[in-house]
Amino acid sequence: MGLKEKSNDLRRRMRSALKGGGDKAIQKQKAIGKMTARERIVALLDTNTFHEYDLFVEHAAKDFNMDKKYLPGDGVLTGTGTISGHPVCIYAQDFTVAGGSLGWMHAKKITKIMDHALKLRVPLIGINDSGGARIQEGVNSLAGYGEIFYRNTLASGVIPQISVILGPCAGGAVYSPALTDFVFVVENISKMFITGPEVIKTVLGEEISMEALGGARVHCETTGNAHFFAQSEEECFNQIKSLVSYIPWNNTRKAAKYPKKKPKTRKYNIEEIIPSDPREPYDVRDVIRSLTDDSDFMEVQELFAQNMVIGFGRMEGDTVGFVANQPMVLAGVLDVDSSDKAARFIRYCDAFNIPLVTLVDLPGYLPGVDQEHSGVIRHGAKVLYAYSEATVPKITLIMRKAYGGGYIAMCSHHLRADFVFAWPTAEIAVMGPEGAANIIFRREIMAAKDPDAFRQKMVDEYKEKFANPYVAAAYGYIDAVIEPPETRKMLTRALAISQEKEVFLPKKKHGIPPF
Amino acid sequence: MSEKQDKSLENFTIGGMYYKTTLTKKFKNRENYEEPNINLLKAFIPGTIVDIKVKHGQRVSEGEPLLLLEAMKMRNIIAAPKDGRIKKVWVKLNDLVSKNQLLIEMQ
Numbered sequence: 192m193g194l195k196e197k198s199n200d201l202r203r204r205m206r207s208a209l210k211g212g213g214d215k216a217i218q219k220q221k222a223i224g225k226m227t228a229r230e231r232i233v234a235l236l237d238t239n240t241f242h243e244y245d246l247f248v249e250h251a252a253k254d255f256n257m258d259k260k261y262l263p264g265d266g267v268l269t270g271t272g273t274i275s276g277h278p279v280c281i282y283a284q285d286f287t288v289a290g291g292s293l294g295w296m297h298a299k300k301i302t303k304i305m306d307h308a309l310k311l312r313v314p315l316i317g318i319n320d321s322g323g324a325r326i327q328e329g330v331n332s333l334a335g336y337g338e339i340f341y342r343n344t345l346a347s348g349v350i351p352q353i354s355v356i357l358g359p360c361a362g363g364a365v366y367s368p369a370l371t372d373f374v375f376v377v378e379n380i381s382k383m384f385i386t387g388p389e390v391i392k393t394v395l396g397e398e399i400s401m402e403a404l405g406g407a408r409v410h411c412e413t414t415g416n417a418h419f420f421a422q423s424e425e426e427c428f429n430q431i432k433s434l435v436s437y438i439p440w441n442n443t444r445k446a447a448k449y450p451k452k453k454p455k456t457r458k459y460n461i462e463e464i465i466p467s468d469p470r471e472p473y474d475v476r477d478v479i480r481s482l483t484d485d486s487d488f489m490e491v492q493e494l495f496a497q498n499m500v501i502g503f504g505r506m507e508g509d510t511v512g513f514v515a516n517q518p519m520v521l522a523g524v525l526d527v528d529s530s531d532k533a534a535r536f537i538r539y540c541d542a543f544n545i546p547l548v549t550l551v552d553l554p555g556y557l558p559g560v561d562q563e564h565s566g567v568i569r570h571g572a573k574v575l576y577a578y579s580e581a582t583v584p585k586i587t588l589i590m591r592k593a594y595g596g597g598y599i600a601m602c603s604h605h606l607r608a609d610f611v612f613a614w615p616t617a618e619i620a621v622m623g624p625e626g627a628a629n630i631i632f633r634r635e636i637m638a639a640k641d642p643d644a645f646r647q648k649m650v651d652e653y654k655e656k657f658a659n660p661y662v663a664a665a666y667g668y669i670d671a672v673i674e675p676p677e678t679r680k681m682l683t684r685a686l687a688i689s690q691e692k693e694v695f696l697p698k699k700k701h702g703i704p705p706f
Numbered sequence: 707m708s709e710k711q712d713k714s715l716e717n718f719t720i721g722g723m724y725y726k727t728t729l730t731k732k733f734k735n736r737e738n739y740e741e742p743n744i745n746l747l748k749a750f751i752p753g754t755i756v757d758i759k760v761k762h763g764q765r766v767s768e769g770e771p772l773l774l775l776e777a778m779k780m781r782n783i784i785a786a787p788k789d790g791r792i793k794k795v796w797v798k799l800n801d802l803v804s805k806n807q808l809l810i811e812m813q
Contacts (some may be wrong), residue, residue, distance in 0.1 A: 291712070394776075394777070394778055395751075395752040395753070395777070396734060396752050396754075396780075396802045396804065397752060397755075412731070413732065415736045452802075457776070470723065470724065470725050470726055471726055472715065472727045472728075474727055496730075497730060500728070518727060518731075519727060519728060520727060520728050520730060521727055521728075521729060521730060521733060522718050522725035522727040523727075524720065528732070554720045554721055554723060554725060555720060555721055556718065556724060557720070557733075559736065559738060560738075560739035564739075594721065595721075614712065614743070622721050622722075623720075623721045623722055623723040624724035625721070625723050626721040626722035628722065670743070
């Protein structure tokens with residue numbers, strides 16, 4: 192064969208491999224509203240930037256007549272490309288080829304691109320759409336999963352890892368997404384569970400649909416396993432593109448700088464957002480938007496533990512991670528879920544050099560037997576651990592209430608915040624005036640002629656004396672009491688001066704966080 | 707992507723203060739704590755009743771097997787938590803029981 196024939200031969204081979212599972216399987220995939228693996232990659236990456244590798248990889252299974260079967264690309268596409276100019280390594284399981292089932296060579300393709308991403312120090316994106324382990328390949332498919340999990344763990348905190356669940360992801364397969372930084376799901380398409388409805392029914396007699404057991408909404412609202420919820424694959428890809436713009440390529444870099452923009456203060460005016468009555472709620476996301484460039488805020492885990500708000504915004508062009516109590520939901524209390532949510536995000540930002548801005552307004556921890564028995568002690572401790580350990584710039588703003596353990600946990604000076612600002616409306620105290628007065632003046636209240644009137648008098652006195660930022664400021668626990676309209680200016684200055692921050696922690700292999 | 711939550715504000719008391727706020731589904735659906743009653747034997751796991759060894763009114767001593775609950779391919783012996791008398795057996799042979807379902811009442 193001459194060069195021309197050989198090139199033709201290559202093209203013929205490629206055509207055959209590029210077809211994936213063939214027209215019928217592709218039709219089936221589309222009938223349920225799903226794109227093919229290739230379409231997904233093309234939709235996510237910048238035009239013409241996808242470079243595919245290992246197109247000609249074939250499976251090596253022999254049992255159960257597998258040696259007579261040809262599975263194009265062994266059911267997974269891998270390669271490199273860019274998203275808004277940022278380089279990424281990517282893989283997408285192809286459900287049209289043997290149900291996207293994971294065999295040994297399939298896994299090898301994935302681990303190869305993972306090794307690549309780790310070596311090249313670029314983000315890794317995995318699109319999951321697979322029926323699970325390829326049973327015919329037995330223990331080799333389990334070995335394949337194990338190799339993936341191991342690499343997910345090694346890459347954790349070195350390169351950003353993004354999982355996109357666009358189909359079933361069941362059994363052991365779910366642990367790869369769980370080990371990565373961000374999980375994207377789409378309504379009616381994503382399904383994640385360890386054991387499916389069938390098994391649950393036969394073993395336990397409980398009946399539940401796939402969607403109710405492990406659909407997108409469940410993982411966004413209830414389990415907290417997923418971070419971004421979308422109604423369509425297209426919306427999901429836009430979310431990924433947006434996220435990639437906020438995060439750096441790896442842990443030795445900072446996120447890309449964008450042109451500076453002013454917040455839309457006419458729409459988000461701090462003075463109009465905060466109600467004068469401290470018992471009235473407001474949406475803390477409006478406060479965040481009043482501070483960020485162009486009032487952009489990419490919320491993470493929007494539907495989970497809504498009493499805590501986390502997410503990315505930019506200030507003067509640089510990415511900032513926001514952690515904020517949400518007075519609009521459960522008065523912004525800390526509880527098991529909101530602690531988990533905040534702690535993990537803090538660690539993410541710390542690992543990837545993203546400064547943290549913490550907005551505080553909380554009455555404390557959520558009381559309840561269910562909370563105590565679910566281990567709110569150990570979960571709550573994660574927040575303390577994450578903040579204490581974080582060495583990125585940490586700026587705290589106390590807006591209204593900061594009571595008790597909640598005050599300490601929300602990045603107080605004691606956990607080494609670099610700057611703590613407070614509005615004049617801040618109340619930093621061991622507990623709210625009502626509770627405090629009841630305890631301190633218990634005897635006097637009981638002995639008083641009119642206990643209620645006396646209690647009210649004591650509450651008012653306590654409020655007057657302690658429900659303000661000045662007691663804490665007198666000890667230096669607050670660096671500056673500022674007027675709300677000055678907030679953005681103060682935060683951006685604090686961030687600017689913290690650019691070269693350096694902290695030396697004791698040398699250790701690793702800590703033992705209260706997981 | 708934004709999911710508008712129910713904006714109806716409720717009074718939420720914490721630390722002697724009440725706040726106007728919204729409540730989450732999870733919070734509303736939380737299980738209220740109940741003091742465990744030693745006389746009420748409940749299924750600790752969903753499963754099938756594969757053997758009943760006692761009858762109404764029967765005297766039993768602590769540790770005596772009362773019934774067998776098969777779950778996850780394991781036969782679990784449900785034993786008497788104390789000496790006493792069987793007040794009522796709430797299940798029949800081959801009943802499929804859910805978690806926390808009342809199985810036997812003692813006195």
